[in-house]
Amino acid sequence: MSKETQMRAAVNQKLVEMGERERLKELLRAKLVECGWRDELKAHCKDVIKGKGLEHVTVEDLVTEVTPKGRALVPDSVKKELLQRICAFLAQQSTL
Structure with a gap:
């Protein structure tokens, strides 16, 4: 394993153990x-x-067809906010 x-795996395990993964989801x-992503993807489906x-x-065909567009439609601001939350969580864990 690299x-x-x-x-x-370690980060994911820590997120799960502390309940942060569910909060992030x-x-x-x-x-x-809020940003309309869900409605856009529903229309695409x-x-x-x-x-x-x-x-x-x-269902498999639909997932295969829709997944790339779904990922591309996630706004950068949402990705950035999630990444900041994960980094803040990890920083908090390292100080405990």
């Missing part, structure tokens, strides 16, 4: 709804289903 992978959900036909689309 050092980066080990570090990611709730913040992310709220921010995405409908377009994909309309284009391929309901009978010809599986």
Whole structure:
């Protein structure tokens, strides 16, 4: 396992243990709804289903088709805020 992978696993474990991961997920959900991301992605899903036909689309197809656009549509400000929150959490943990 690479050092980066080990570090990611350790950070994730600490986030889960302290309950911060759930708080960050709730913040992310709220921010995405607030900026209209959810509605845009919902509309894109409908377009994909309309284009391929309901009978010809599986959940896996939809996820594969929609995921890149969903990631691209997340505003930089939301990404930045989450990163700042994670960094602040880690800084707080290192001082304890």
